[in-house]
Amino acid sequence: MRPARALIDLGALQDNYLLARRLGGGKAVAVIKADAYGHGAVHCARALEGIADAFGVACIEEAIELREAGISAPILLLEGFLDADELPLIDRYAFWTAVASPWQRDALARYTPAAPLHVWLKLDSGMHRLGLSPDDFARALQQLSSDPKIGSVVAMSHLARADELDSDFSETQRQVFEAATRDFTGPTSFNNSPALLGWPGIRSDWVRPGLMLYGANPFPLDAPIPHVLRPVMQLESKVIAVRDLPAGEAVGYGARFTAPVPMRIGVVAMGYADGYPQLAPNGTPVVVDGVATRLIGRVSMDMLTVDLTDLPQAGVGSAVVFWGHQPLPTPSQIAQACGTSGYALLCGIKRVRRDYIAAPAAAATRDPAAAHALG
Numbered sequence: 253m254r255p256a257r258a259l260i261d262l263g264a265l266q267d268n269y270l271l272a273r274r275l276g277g278g279k280a281v282a283v284i285k286a287d288a289y290g291h292g293a294v295h296c297a298r299a300l301e302g303i304a305d306a307f308g309v310a311c312i313e314e315a316i317e318l319r320e321a322g323i324s325a326p327i328l329l330l331e332g333f334l335d336a337d338e339l340p341l342i343d344r345y346a347f348w349t350a351v352a353s354p355w356q357r358d359a360l361a362r363y364t365p366a367a368p369l370h371v372w373l374k375l376d377s378g379m380h381r382l383g384l385s386p387d388d389f390a391r392a393l394q395q396l397s398s399d400p401k402i403g404s405v406v407a408m409s410h411l412a413r414a415d416e417l418d419s420d421f422s423e424t425q426r427q428v429f430e431a432a433t434r435d436f437t438g439p440t441s442f443n444n445s446p447a448l449l450g451w452p453g454i455r456s457d458w459v460r461p462g463l464m465l466y467g468a469n470p471f472p473l474d475a476p477i478p479h480v481l482r483p484v485m486q487l488e489s490k491v492i493a494v495r496d497l498p499a500g501e502a503v504g505y506g507a508r509f510t511a512p513v514p515m516r517i518g519v520v521a522m523g524y525a526d527g528y529p530q531l532a533p534n535g536t537p538v539v540v541d542g543v544a545t546r547l548i549g550r551v552s553m554d555m556l557t558v559d560l561t562d563l564p565q566a567g568v569g570s571a572v573v574f575w576g577h578q579p580l581p582t583p584s585q586i587a588q589a590c591g592t593s594g595y596a597l598l599c600g601i602k603r604v605r606r607d608y609i610a611a612p613a614a615a616a617t618r619d620p621a622a623a624h625a626l627g
């Protein structure tokens with residue numbers, strides 16, 4: 253069997269969720285879109301069910317997958333329906349839907365649901381991607397709040413630059429959101445992971461952590477965060493071949509690395525088809541048999557090569573770890589070394605087997621705030 257695998261620690265996922273909710277001070281949507289950022293949405297949802305107040309996904313296909321797997325908690329479509337045909341499904345599966353564009357507002361107005369719908373009305377507070385303009389938002393908020401077809405309304409918006417701790421744009425967006433919701437007495441939702449971790453002054457009733465659930469830091473690494481996140485994924489594989497490389501010989505495609513002195517090279521079953529970054533530079537950290545060493549040569553589709561010169565005891569079958577929790581390199585450190593983000597790194601993981609470490613029993617009791625979520 254190919255040894256490449258992602259080991260997923262569901263207890264760490266629970267702890268990160270509980271931290272996010274504590275920082276938010278209210279309720280928290282666990283954002284598990286994109287197959288839980290590469291961690292497996294159904295497994296992650298099962299680990300968080302009974303703890304999480306709701307789940308957030310990008311589209312109805314992701315939402316249906318969770319319901320069909322037996323997840324009964326509320327599931328929010330973060331971008332709303334992408335076609336008006338989805339409204340009967342939203343109704344039938346009791347999904348919560350964002351309404352983030354004028355066409356969605358109009359389609360909703362024409363639709364008669366069997367049971368009142370739960371709507372998250374989105375304001376464009378400055379990101380200029382989704383969301384209604386402040387005028388449209390104010391009208392729609394009033395209209396939905398008095399519409400008997402609508403069971404409840406949450407006012408939401410999204411931050412564009414919360415990962416930039418030296419930018420004042422988040423504060424500008426906060427002011428726009430606050431002005432637009434001043435007369436609204438229902439719940440609000442604003443904070444993503446960087447807002448929860450970096451902007452304690454920005455508050456909302458419902459927070460929407462994504463990346464931080466998986467233990468990755470949304471900020472550049474020179475801005476360390478004061479909270480302990482537990483990386484959830486450990487990516488690992490094994491050495492499948494070893495060779496000696498004479499001085500002056502190069503390894504792999506494009507001869508991107510030439511041995512300056514005689515070297516010992518390990519070939520590892522991990523490549524860009526698994527989601528390991530193709531553009532990882534020479535020197536990217538890897539850990540072999542518990543010892544830190546480095547990637548050398550270009551990453552290929554199914555394999556990559558590492559320096560074993562100083563690890564004479566390592567050989568075929570040696571364990572290789574690419575990221576995990578400290579002292580291993582973290583996903584955020586590898587992402588930074590490869591010129592990508594923790595988001596893209598984790599979401600990109602595919603093909604590798606996923607093995608899950610079950611959470612310890614009664615995680616909810618580790619956090620007093622969780623008790624009420626369990627009723």
Ligand SMILES: *Cc1c(COP(=O)(O)O)cnc(C)c1O
Binds near residue numbers: 410444462463464
């Ligand atoms: C993806 C997403 C989130 C989660 O963002 P993170 O930065 O991963 O915490 C929150 N809200 C919305 C609307 C999203 O699309």
